[in-house]
Amino acid sequence: xxxxxAKAAGLLESxxxxxxxxxxxxxxxxxxxxxxxQPSDCEQLIFDSRCIQNLAVYLTKAEIKKMGKPAIVASIPxxxxxxxxxxxxxxxxxxxxxxxxxxxxxxxxxESLAAIESYLESHKIEIDEKYRxxxxxxxxxxxxxRFAYWVKELEPCxxxxxxxAACPLCYCTRCTVENNQPQWxxxxxxxxxxxxxxxxxxxxxAGRCTDCEACYTACPMSIPIHLLTKSMLQDVNENFGSxxxxxxxxxxLSSFNPDDKESFIR
Amino acid sequence: MNEFEPKIVAFVCNWCTYAGAxxxxxxxxxxxxxxxxxxFPCTGRIDFMLLLKAFSEGADGIIVSGCHPNxxxxxxxxxxxxxxWITFRGLLDLLGIDVRRxxxxxVSAAEGAKWADIVNTTVTNISELGPYADYAKVANYxxxxxxx
Numbered sequence: 231x232x233x234x235x236a237k238a239a240g241l242l243e244s245x246x247x248x249x250x251x252x253x254x255x256x257x258x259x260x261x262x263x264x265x266x267x268q269p270s271d272c273e274q275l276i277f278d279s280r281c282i283q284n285l286a287v288y289l290t291k292a293e294i295k296k297m298g299k300p301a302i303v304a305s306i307p308x309x310x311x312x313x314x315x316x317x318x319x320x321x322x323x324x325x326x327x328x329x330x331x332x333x334x335x336x337x338x339x340x341e342s343l344a345a346i347e348s349y350l351e352s353h354k355i356e357i358d359e360k361y362r363x364x365x366x367x368x369x370x371x372x373x374x375x376r377f378a379y380w381v382k383e384l385e386p387c388x389x390x391x392x393x394x395a396a397c398p399l400c401y402c403t404r405c406t407v408e409n410n411q412p413q414w415x416x417x418x419x420x421x422x423x424x425x426x427x428x429x430x431x432x433x434x435x436a437g438r439c440t441d442c443e444a445c446y447t448a449c450p451m452s453i454p455i456h457l458l459t460k461s462m463l464q465d466v467n468e469n470f471g472s473x474x475x476x477x478x479x480x481x482x483l484s485s486f487n488p489d490d491k492e493s494f495i496r
Numbered sequence: 497m498n499e500f501e502p503k504i505v506a507f508v509c510n511w512c513t514y515a516g517a518x519x520x521x522x523x524x525x526x527x528x529x530x531x532x533x534x535x536f537p538c539t540g541r542i543d544f545m546l547l548l549k550a551f552s553e554g555a556d557g558i559i560v561s562g563c564h565p566n567x568x569x570x571x572x573x574x575x576x577x578x579x580x581w582i583t584f585r586g587l588l589d590l591l592g593i594d595v596r597r598x599x600x601x602x603v604s605a606a607e608g609a610k611w612a613d614i615v616n617t618t619v620t621n622i623s624e625l626g627p628y629a630d631y632a633k634v635a636n637y638x639x640x641x642x643x644x
Contacts, residue, residue: 369590376592377630406545414545416552421634426548429587433544436583458587465586470579483583486575488565492582496601496614 233337239272241301247327248298251288253281284444286311286398290320301327306353307442309346311398314440316343317477347477355441357460365461384424386451396448399438432458437466437482502556502622504531507542509562511569512604519608527612528619540573544584552635557597557622564602
């Protein structure tokens, strides 16, 4: 941790970056995101098991961009989001400094975004066996039961859009859900509105989601919306053979293979 | 009691299936009248939200159709659409939205007979499945509340 603090302070002192995005002590026993602009404040940086928020979400926010070039404390899920953002031309090598934190809590430095990508080669996305089982179990139900299950699961949703706010990849300045010409998503948080919203959210993350679970963590009602994106991740991997992101290759749903296989088109 | 007549919405591309459906008519081939055809520039333009809108507006079945692979007027629109359909179908299946009610097909401008066949078999299949009551229940939630 001392290493991280020293490195962050050094970056601010040399004016290589103007802000350090990291974790600090929050209220009660929680951690929170902090934005440090003074080298002396770097003492506040912490990193432990509570630091699960995906900080990459701040990289595309206008308020943060205004602060200048950032350095960001990045655990594995954050690194994955950074690579995905780079793949979507949201970041360049010059736009940030990444202070990587390995699963063993060691500081890892990267020369370029491509270096992050090769580092992640040894930390590939994998859907937990537990979740595979849950998804399989849901899919095993009869179709009407499955529908009833999801209508019930989505019922507590009151469309606070915390899932969207927490997601590093939901960076559109104008979201489909706010569009009312046409009104794509029914406005209320009734069964139809909730269903449409969550389908749209999942579809817009298809082939992009890096499985960081920030949406689920942020959900105040603990709705298992990450199951949707996990299931899509599995589908994308099975059909198009690409888990996760790559800077040199377009997203799975922004590209195609003339030989893509399916069995349902007549 | 009246026999159930399914409401089918067809999202088709301008260059192949729409022209194909036109050929069905000029060839004087009779087919089921349950289908409302909506013309799009390309299958790549057919947003998945449109399919959900069709269901929420009361469609019992949906046909999505366009040019065969390699025949897209815009070279690759249908390839992109195919990937979208594959992922969307997986998501709908997980959510318990009946994927049997969405028929995807490739119908070229020369396949008037195939279009008639697609529509007829879809109508038969949807007739067997019955009205899409599950989705209608969700879609009409507010009306029901108002009637209480």
